[in-house]
Amino acid sequence: xxxxxxxxxxxxxxxxxxxxxxxxxxxxxxxxxxxxxxxxxxxxxxxxxxxxxxxxxxxxxxxxxxxxxxxxxxxxxxxxxxxxxxxxxxxxxxxxxxxxxxxxxxxxxxxxxxxxxxx
Amino acid sequence: xxxxxxxxxxxxxxxxxxxxxxxxxxxxxxxxxxxxxxxxxxxxxxxxxxxxxxxxxxxxxxxxxxxxxxxxxxxxxxxxxxxxxxxxxxxxxxxxxxxxxxxxxxxxxxxxxxxxxxxxxxxxxxxxxxxxxxxxxxxxxxxxxxxxxxxxxxxxxxxxxxxxxxxxxxxxxxxxxxxxxxxxxxxxxxxxxxxxxxxxxxxxxxxxxxxxxxxxxxxxxxxxxxxxxxxxxxxxxxxxxxx
Numbered sequence: 001x002x003x004x005x006x007x008x009x010x011x012x013x014x015x016x017x018x019x020x021x022x023x024x025x026x027x028x029x030x031x032x033x034x035x036x037x038x039x040x041x042x043x044x045x046x047x048x049x050x051x052x053x054x055x056x057x058x059x060x061x062x063x064x065x066x067x068x069x070x071x072x073x074x075x076x077x078x079x080x081x082x083x084x085x086x087x088x089x090x091x092x093x094x095x096x097x098x099x100x101x102x103x104x105x106x107x108x109x110x111x112x113x114x115x116x117x118x119x
Numbered sequence: 120x121x122x123x124x125x126x127x128x129x130x131x132x133x134x135x136x137x138x139x140x141x142x143x144x145x146x147x148x149x150x151x152x153x154x155x156x157x158x159x160x161x162x163x164x165x166x167x168x169x170x171x172x173x174x175x176x177x178x179x180x181x182x183x184x185x186x187x188x189x190x191x192x193x194x195x196x197x198x199x200x201x202x203x204x205x206x207x208x209x210x211x212x213x214x215x216x217x218x219x220x221x222x223x224x225x226x227x228x229x230x231x232x233x234x235x236x237x238x239x240x241x242x243x244x245x246x247x248x249x250x251x252x253x254x255x256x257x258x259x260x261x262x263x264x265x266x267x268x269x270x271x272x273x274x275x276x277x278x279x280x281x282x283x284x285x286x287x288x289x290x291x292x293x294x295x296x297x298x299x300x301x302x303x304x305x306x307x308x309x310x311x312x313x314x315x316x317x318x319x320x321x322x323x324x325x326x327x328x329x330x331x332x333x334x335x336x337x338x339x340x341x342x343x344x345x346x347x348x349x350x351x352x353x354x355x356x357x358x359x360x361x362x
Binding site for chain 2: 085092093095096099100102103104106107108109110
């Protein structure tokens with residue numbers, strides 16, 4: 001093993017273990033926590049055994065292991081970006097509804113109408 | 120059907136009932152205090168039910184509105200024109216509006232165009248009347264803005280469907296049924312395209328009506344840039360993919 005592997009394999013295994021611990025302590029949802037643990041675990045395996053990415057790539061007809069990892073990373077990144085976008089849209093909708101309800105509750109009319117009275 | 124005036128001098132619908140009494144004009148506004156006063160003075164002369172939705176303005180918009188017989192609904196934070204529009208429509212519907220008009224706060228629109236917009240709705244010919252500067256007039260429009268708007272018309276036809284001559288005009292009218300069919304949840308400028316898509320999908324009848332849109336240096340300075348239009352198009356396409 002080289003220095004990179006000595007440093008990052010333990011770090012990635014630790015990250016995987018911490019993710020599992022958060023699931024057990026209820027600090028994160030089971031599906032989300034297990035996905036993170038699996039992701040860190042796969043990363044640790046790939047760093048520990050670089051030939052693993054080549055073998056996995058060959059299963060899909062991709063010759064170079066690094067290409068396989070790149071393709072999977074791009075797809076995973078796109079999924080995460082779209083998930084975050086969806087979450088931000090839901091938050092925006094919730095915020096909008098709260099602001100709207102408050103605004104309508106406090107509406108008032110000015111000038112020569114029925115006075116500056118609340119709606 | 121010829122438009123007549125009611126006993127109050129305001130536009131009347133068929134049968135003599137006051138169209139004005141049953142209509143609400145929604146004016147979304149963001150930092151338009153300098154021009155809003157003149158806009159409201161023009162509207163309240165003919166239309167008694169006007170609501171300004173102040174979208175978190177940092178200028179004296181509330182003071183301008185409070186000095187006039189106009190309703191004021193204030194967003195605590197800036198959400199976007201789409202959100203302000205939906206807030207105004209909901210407010211008017213809750214107060215029994217039979218007809219609703221959306222009107223920009225920047226002085227580009229002419230209050231005299233409101234009655235012609237409502238005419239086809241009052242006659243029962245349509246649920247939506249969409250203003251078109253290209254059927255009417257657009258004095259002072261720069262050629263670049265005209266080109267951008269034409270591209271927007273083409274984009275709308277390809278992506279959303281309706282064949283319009285002006286797809287981004289804030290002056291529009293709708294019946295209560297039409298307004299209830301809308302659910303604008305795109306807060307920023309993309310709402311205009313979303314609104315057209317929802318109109319198209321609702322199956323309700325719509326017409327285009329010639330209107331005047333005036334361009335001034337101030338309104339052009341605050342208007343949408345080409346880069347914003349490209350971002351808007353990208354976001355609309357993304358929403359279409361995700362939904």
